[in-house]
Amino acid sequence: MTLDPQPRTDFPGEAAPAREPQPGEAEDAPAQRFERKGEPETQGHDVTVKGLRAFYGASEAVKGIDLDFHPNRVTAMIGPSGCGKSTLVRCINRMHEEIPGARAEGEVRLDELDVYGDDVDVVAVRRAIGMVFQKPNPFPTMSVFDNVAAGVRLSGGKADVKQVVERSLRGAGLWEEVKDRLNEPGIGLSGGQQQRLCIARTIAVEPEVIIMDEPCSALDPVATLRIEELIGELKRRYTIILVTHNMQQAARVADSTAFMLSGELVEVGQTEKMFTNPDDSRTEDYVSGKFG
């Protein structure tokens, strides 16, 4: 658990996640079921963003944001198109700076470590903070097996690659479907399967945090549902940051939700509160569909 030295707008006064199931409590409505999937499996890592500003050339897309992503929780980022939520999360795993002319200022801490520190290797950061993209992007010239193994092979083959691949595919809920097709091209799978393949590829390198940037927007509803179930599972081992433009998805999957508008953080809090009784009127307008 992290100690908050400053008052924050998320869990006021609480140090523990608010939704542990009480013994004897009845089964909840389906909309809440993802949050109840039991205790964290691994001690999670938290991400703390402090005073983050991000620029594309001269234009400022993220205007000074403080935000905390709690361990073993799913935090959703919502907001209208162009509000800066994708830019923000890309600053966390330092992908933002890959865009020509783009830069970021401020602090992003993975536990105690500032990933923008002077002697921090960006390559190591990206291994620790994984990313799943909006459009599934398996490597087209590689088989299913090679795709999952791709990241692992980068750092040398100390681990038994086959074991890691199977473990990762199971972790992504894809093993049964592809175990007989491991040598087939990765792009031969369906859209939903490809995205789970990308998730398997990401968890194969054992990151601490997984960023998912609108992972279901290119998928059909059935595939979306499977991935949402998977997210509920994954949070037991990782800290998940989920960018989504689908508010119902945030309501189904996320423990806390942060609402951004025009590069600023408007409000962040427990998901249920954000959607039923938010503090800020702008949040209220957005979640009730008045704009965006």
Add this chain to the structure above:
Amino acid sequence: MTTLQAVSPRRRRTDRIARGLLLAGTIVALVPLVLVLYYLVKKGIGAWGIDFFTTDPSGRFFGDPGGIKSAIVGTVLIVALATAIAVPAGIGVALYLVEYGKKSTFANVVRYFVDVLTGVPSIVFGLFIYIVLVLGNVGGNFAGWKGSVALALLMLPVVTRASEVVLQLVPDSLREAALALGAPRWRVVARVVLPSALPGLVTGSLLAVARAAGETAPLLFTAFAVKATTLDLGTQMNSLPIQIFNDVRQAQDRLVERAWGAALTLVVMILLLTLIARLFQRRSRLT
């Protein structure tokens, strides 16, 4: 507390070495360019002079070898005629492909064969013209205009390909707007398509001219070579590439010196053409 998994020194080293090699490869690629230009200027400037440009090669092995006047005149005339043949024809074929043929089978066959033409070695063009025009004794033996035809064959696919790209860049909405106003197709082509594509077409044509100006092989057995300046394209004519080629093969000091001077002249001409072509490219609103 997080400690990031360190990136192994081996990986870092591989990354550095690989990037170094890629940079080295790029430098290696540019070394010949620098060297060629350097030696051209160093050895060629010495040959330049008023006499150099105003006298013909004397053909004398010893003593004054003369200048390159006939070569320059010949190149200008032969290439000019080649351009007059190839550019209208090339743009015409491109117009057909873009405006009328489009994706039809016939058009695709034409495209394929134009592609084939780009790969034909320049000496084969010369051979072909030799067979058809020289052996066939069409209007005499060797002649400047036959060299022009050989060069035109070489330029044709280049102009066609480049023009096709440019013409395709003219937005269909422009054509449709004109057609919707009731203009007949030929007017649309003449008044709308060609003018907007013009800078790009000029670029493509100038680059083809620059290429043709430097070609030797097509002229070897078509225009042949003479020493005296002549303005008559119906007779044998000298040209810069042929002059340089012959001088190099003779390998006698003063001739080699003249060869460097001629080479510098030729490269300057080509670079000027290329520069003008690129300037037109900047003015194009399409690319």
Add this chain to the structure above:
Amino acid sequence: MEAATATTRGDRSVLERSPLARLPDRALRWGLTLLAGATLALIAYFIIRLYIEAKPAFDKFGVFGFTFDNNWDVSKGIFGAWPLVVGTLITSALALVIGVPVAVATAIYIVELCPRKLRQPLSMMVELLAAVPSVVYGLWAVFVVIPKLLPAEKWFADTFSFIPWIGGGTVAGPNYFIGGLVLAIMILPIVSAISREVVATVPVEQKEAALALGATRWEMIRMAVLPYSRAGITGASMLGLGRAIGETIAVTLVIGNAPQIGNHLFAQGYTLAAVIANEFGEAASNHLHRAALIAAGLVLFVLTLVVNGLARAFVIRAERKQGTRIAPEGAGA
């Protein structure tokens, strides 16, 4: 009633154009179609005429005899073109071995690694290599490269004399290696330009996938860029090969023009294109010799057709995969 009469002019509706007004359109259309068709006819005519003139040589030696006999002896009137074919293949292969890695390195460096401001100038400089005419490369190679490289070549041949074909043997001034080197320089611009296009169109999401896994820059290039660009780079190399096979003037000045199969890297040789350029003068009167040279031209033509055909297939495959049209040679040269 009145509306109806207003829409006719004489016995023609106002909506129809007069046949005369439609003439320019049809003239233009048919004129251009004819022109395009003439291009096709030209190529067919090409091949036919070449074959007809080459026939005496094929009649005397047979098509296979001509192409594969290892004996090109002008004085005796025997024309077996095999040494020429081998020489062409050797110099072109050398050009690929030396030129393609450098060209691809340039392409990758310019697209992926170099500072943005340098991209345009560097690209332009590589393309300038194409502006130098073949005869100027020949001039430079004969009087600068050959003398300057001779000591190094001798050292190389001595030090590596245990490697068959590379080492041992006397180093001639003009030789296969210099021929291959000059050809490599000449194919650099075309291979690099097309490779650059191919590498530049690798989808950014592939590269991001690799980077997000924690790959170094080189690892990203190896994982995402190179596999994707394979087909296109192969096509570019084959186009370079086609160019190298047909190159005449620079090669004939530096290969030594010896109608034999040189038995090591630094030996003299001959190529199909070079023999035509060299011997055409003296062959004017000798009917058989001339036919043999034209036959050599035909073999050369067919060879380039095959290689370029394959090259186009690869480039088209790469274009299809990436959904773009890769720049034609004309625009770059």
